[in-house]
Amino acid sequence: MSDEKAKTLKDIFKEIESERCLLHRVIRLLDEFIDGPMCGRCLPCPMGSYEMRIRVRNLIEGRGGREDIDAIREIVPKMFISSMCKRGKDVAEYIEKSLKEQEDVYVAHATGRCPERVCKALIRYRVIPEKCTMCGDCLEVCKDFAIVGEKKAPYRTGYLPFEIVDKRCSRCGECIKVCQYGAIEIVDVAEQEPQQVGV
Numbered sequence: 654m655s656d657e658k659a660k661t662l663k664d665i666f667k668e669i670e671s672e673r674c675l676l677h678r679v680i681r682l683l684d685e686f687i688d689g690p691m692c693g694r695c696l697p698c699p700m701g702s703y704e705m706r707i708r709v710r711n712l713i714e715g716r717g718g719r720e721d722i723d724a725i726r727e728i729v730p731k732m733f734i735s736s737m738c739k740r741g742k743d744v745a746e747y748i749e750k751s752l753k754e755q756e757d758v759y760v761a762h763a764t765g766r767c768p769e770r771v772c773k774a775l776i777r778y779r780v781i782p783e784k785c786t787m788c789g790d791c792l793e794v795c796k797d798f799a800i801v802g803e804k805k806a807p808y809r810t811g812y813l814p815f816e817i818v819d820k821r822c823s824r825c826g827e828c829i830k831v832c833q834y835g836a837i838e839i840v841d842v843a844e845q846e847p848q849q850v851g852v
């Protein structure tokens with residue numbers, strides 16, 4: 654038998670504070686609440702939590718739009734009023750407060766931008782060609798073989814700056830750490846390819 658103590662909602666609220674992105678805090682709260690303290694005895698609490706989890710995930714994964722924000726806004730007061738115990742009410746209250754105080758973060762995600770540049774579906778890593786010295790350091794640390802380029806040798810010419818193949822990039826961030834020339838940047842997907850979202 655496991656000695657591990659079940660997490661309380663208080664533990665979860667404390668743990669999620671380590672997430673930089675607000676929506677990562679919210680999705681982690683919902684995931685852990687659903688998998689843990691939520692008992693399912695009254696319907697509005699699980700129904701609201703599951704629905705909001707889908708909506709927040711849409712926003713994080715770049716499929717979201719204004720309709721997801723509107724749905725969350727509609728769910729939270731209902732969940733707050735109808736939840737039978739304090740746990741359901743606390744979760745609803747946390748999300749309602751986050752939406753009220755930081756609506757701009759929700760809206761940014763709905764338009765394809767994560768202000769903290771954390772949501773992997775909403776960012777791209779890119780080599781700045783003018784800054785790349787073709788040193789090859791990034792190539793060595795990229796475990797996903799997402800970087801293409803040939804390391805510069807002093808006795809040869811005709812080199813091209815390195816490039817990142819987006820489809821292969823897992824957004825691990827290792828390349829940016831090793832590039833001494835500041836030649837790798839993180840850009841918003843929205844900046845590169847304007848999205849058709851319902852806003």
Ligand code: SF4
Nearest residue numbers: 692693694698738741
């Ligand atoms: S509000 Fe409380 S009683 Fe109702 S499902 Fe949620 S945790 Fe269970």
Ligand code: SF4
Nearest residue numbers: 785786788789791832
């Ligand atoms: S580490 Fe930086 S400068 Fe070196 S090849 Fe990669 S992007 Fe270019």
Ligand code: SF4
Nearest residue numbers: 795822823825826828
């Ligand atoms: S972020 Fe990671 S996977 Fe993407 S190019 Fe850089 S090292 Fe490779």
